[in-house]
Amino acid sequence: MALKEPASMDECVYFTNRNLGEKGKIRAWVYRQNCPKCNKALMGKPRDKGKIKIRATEYVCPNCKYTAQKEEYEDTLTFESKYVCPHCEFTGEVQIPFKRKKVKVFDEETQKQVTAESVRFQCSKCGKSIDVTKKMK
Numbered sequence: 001m002a003l004k005e006p007a008s009m010d011e012c013v014y015f016t017n018r019n020l021g022e023k024g025k026i027r028a029w030v031y032r033q034n035c036p037k038c039n040k041a042l043m044g045k046p047r048d049k050g051k052i053k054i055r056a057t058e059y060v061c062p063n064c065k066y067t068a069q070k071e072e073y074e075d076t077l078t079f080e081s082k083y084v085c086p087h088c089e090f091t092g093e094v095q096i097p098f099k100r101k102k103v104k105v106f107d108e109e110t111q112k113q114v115t116a117e118s119v120r121f122q123c124s125k126c127g128k129s130i131d132v133t134k135k136m137k
């Protein structure tokens, strides 16, 4: 399996490149997909006078105007990632459904367990969980 990394952010609904703890690293992305109704255009966030509404809670098809709710729609997409496991330093790749779950993670800044939304997968070598949490601000 060799994942193709996106050439530009415009191809993605999600992209991240970050460190996982002291030893791990991850690059992850979710490609935009064609409209499930007309299959003629890429689904995207709605635009207002040419500007993308980043915080919109839905995706729309610019061709047929089909609209899908953000969470429901994102569940159908594929999360792809190249990672260096923070537990065993194995370099691997994964493809999983883009589903966020509430998980408990250890926040290094506050030194506390916190609940965060995360895409969780298991390292294909050591089997331990790797979390790609949504940044809370």
Ligand SMILES: [Zn+2]
Binding pocket: 035, 036, 037, 038, 039, 040, 041, 061, 062, 063, 064, 065, 066
């Ligand atoms: Zn469409």
Ligand SMILES: [Zn+2]
Binding pocket: 085, 086, 087, 088, 089, 090, 123, 124, 125, 126, 127, 128
């Ligand atoms: Zn591992």
